[in-house]
Amino acid sequence: MRRTAVIGRPNAGKTAFTISFATYLGFQSLRFVKQTVEGEAVELELSQEAAAASLVSPTPHKTTSIQALELECAVGKGKRQFELLDTCGLVEGIHPERNIRLAMAQSLQLIKDADLVLHVIDAAAVGRNQDSFGVLEEELASWGEARGNYLLLANKMDLPAARAGLAAIQSFFSALPVIATSARTGQGFKEVKKYVLRIL
Amino acid sequence: MRELSVEELLAKVKRGELGVEEALGQLNRKDQTPTLALQQAKARLNSLVGLENVKKLVEELEAFIVIQKRRQQVALATEPLVLHMIFSGSPGTGKTTVARILGELFRQLGVLPKGHLVEVERADLVGEYIGHTAQKTREQIRRALGGILFIDEAYSLARGGEKDFGKEAIDTLVKAMEDHKDQLLLILAGYETEMEGFLSTNPGLRSRFPIQIKFPDYTIMQLEAIAEKMLSEREYKLSKDGRAALRRQLVAASLSGELACGNARLVRNLIERAIRKQAVRLMQTGSSSREELMLITAGDLGGGEGF
Numbered sequence: 001m002r003r004t005a006v007i008g009r010p011n012a013g014k015t016a017f018t019i020s021f022a023t024y025l026g027f028q029s030l031r032f033v034k035q036t037v038e039g040e041a042v043e044l045e046l047s048q049e050a051a052a053a054s055l056v057s058p059t060p061h062k063t064t065s066i067q068a069l070e071l072e073c074a075v076g077k078g079k080r081q082f083e084l085l086d087t088c089g090l091v092e093g094i095h096p097e098r099n100i101r102l103a104m105a106q107s108l109q110l111i112k113d114a115d116l117v118l119h120v121i122d123a124a125a126v127g128r129n130q131d132s133f134g135v136l137e138e139e140l141a142s143w144g145e146a147r148g149n150y151l152l153l154a155n156k157m158d159l160p161a162a163r164a165g166l167a168a169i170q171s172f173f174s175a176l177p178v179i180a181t182s183a184r185t186g187q188g189f190k191e192v193k194k195y196v197l198r199i200l
Numbered sequence: 201m202r203e204l205s206v207e208e209l210l211a212k213v214k215r216g217e218l219g220v221e222e223a224l225g226q227l228n229r230k231d232q233t234p235t236l237a238l239q240q241a242k243a244r245l246n247s248l249v250g251l252e253n254v255k256k257l258v259e260e261l262e263a264f265i266v267i268q269k270r271r272q273q274v275a276l277a278t279e280p281l282v283l284h285m286i287f288s289g290s291p292g293t294g295k296t297t298v299a300r301i302l303g304e305l306f307r308q309l310g311v312l313p314k315g316h317l318v319e320v321e322r323a324d325l326v327g328e329y330i331g332h333t334a335q336k337t338r339e340q341i342r343r344a345l346g347g348i349l350f351i352d353e354a355y356s357l358a359r360g361g362e363k364d365f366g367k368e369a370i371d372t373l374v375k376a377m378e379d380h381k382d383q384l385l386l387i388l389a390g391y392e393t394e395m396e397g398f399l400s401t402n403p404g405l406r407s408r409f410p411i412q413i414k415f416p417d418y419t420i421m422q423l424e425a426i427a428e429k430m431l432s433e434r435e436y437k438l439s440k441d442g443r444a445a446l447r448r449q450l451v452a453a454s455l456s457g458e459l460a461c462g463n464a465r466l467v468r469n470l471i472e473r474a475i476r477k478q479a480v481r482l483m484q485t486g487s488s489s490r491e492e493l494m495l496i497t498a499g500d501l502g503g504g505e506g507f
């Protein structure tokens with residue numbers, strides 16, 4: 001199955017995006033397969049509300065394992081299946097918690113192996129602080145340019161500060177495609193779907 | 201500094217020796233040109249403890265291959281590249297490890313298209329009725345095409361004498377060596393004396409395997425170095441008395457002759473048992489500081505039950 005990895009810094013809205021995007025594609029209940037860093041696979045079936053309530057969190061590093069969702073999209077008369085993989089947020093430096101280091105290594109592996117990477121950025125945070133890009137973004141940008149099939153999602157566009165953030169993202173990642181999204185309102189989802197279907 | 205593989209980079213991230221952005225940076229700057237991959241394979245070979253003769257021979261082979269290629273480019277006569285090998289040495293002396301690295305090396309040098317290793321023994325090649333053996337052997341050859349077919353204890357193919365199906369396997373292999381000249385590299389491995397016996401009763405074979413490499417038993421010092429390497433890869437380390445206990449164990453195993461039959465494999469068993477014993481000890485004492493979680497002591501290594 002083709003794999004789409006959702007990556008980015010903690011709190012960018014990766015989990016929120018994953019859940020709302022699945023809902024947008026028409027999934028009422030979501031069957032997550034968590035791939036823990038110990039290599040176990042744990043299944044977990046949640047309604048969209050329950051998933052949002054238990055998995056989305058304002059505290060960073062809520063997601064410490066890969067959470068895979070098997071999704072399908074109607075394409076013409078047929079269906080296209082793919083996997084959407086929510087990952088542990090990436091931060092610079094050496095994280096003191098081993099669990100998070102393992103999970104970030106897992107995310108890195110996916111960035112390398114996935115068929116498509118969706119890099120979620122909190123556009124509102126960028127808008128509030130124009131210096132919020134670091135070495136991590138530089139390296140991800142050059143990785144994305146070299147590998148292709150790398151899409152940036154400027155997320156949280158429902159917040160006022162996000163406008164300025166979107167512009168900053170577009171100019172920083174000038175060689176990569178950017179779609180403005182909001183996991184809260186569903187803004188940009190149609191374009192994301194089109195992009196995903198074009199590649200997968 | 202030598203370049204790290206993706207696995208090594210990720211392992212470093214996990215161990216907390218490398219930040220995510222640094223790992224990504226190295227991935228970004230990782231040049232996937234064959235020469236770098238070649239250097240990596242050679243670096244892996246050179247990081248093996250001991251095996252100096254193997255390292256030197258590989259150096260020579262590489263030079264030979266490169267020069268033959270250059271000669272070919274300027275239309276000079278070239279020597280045929282026949283790289284089938286005999287590896288003789290006890291179990292645990294690094295034969296399989298070296299074979300695997302050679303596969304990668306030869307792939308990078310353009311000698312083998314794939315360079316993977318297929319490891320087989322008598323039971324994988326020899327069947328139970330007429331025709332079965334040729335079929336089984338051909339199946340293994342098919343799997344190995346493009347890489348290396350590594351036959352452990354190859355002399356066991358000659359075990360049963362004239363009527364044994366082992367002979368059919370040997371004939372099938374010899375034919376495959378002709379039919380798939382550029383696609384297959386054969387390595388026959390096993391104990392030195394048995395191998396000598398095998399080759400002297402099959403003189404036709406010896407000439408087909410121009411490269412013969414001896415894998416000597418490791419010295420106690422080398423085994424200690426191997427033990428430390430294995431431990432540090434697993435994020436453990438020896439305490440001072442642990443080191444002394446390890447040496448005592450190795451000396452005892454050497455005197456009893458056990459060491460010569462297991463070499464690095466024995467060391468691995470020893471280490472793995474010590475890791476289990478350390479876990480039991482820490483559960484009992486209830487202590488688990490980072491340092492204690494890493495340390496392997498004499499007690500963990502001792503126990504007097506041998507290997």
Ligand SMILES: Nc1nc2c(ncn2[C@@H]2O[C@H](COP(=O)(O)OP(=O)(O)O)[C@@H](O)[C@H]2O)c(=O)[nH]1
Binds near residue numbers: 015016060156158
């Ligand atoms: N306003 C707004 N908040 C969002 C949006 N997406 C996520 N959030 C909030 O951002 C925080 C982090 O979200 P989460 O999905 O857990 O981030 P992750 O760490 O990247 O998985 C939560 O408090 C979410 O409610 C969005 O599009 N708009």
Ligand SMILES: [Mg+2]
Binds near residue numbers: 014015055086087
């Ligand atoms: Mg998350």
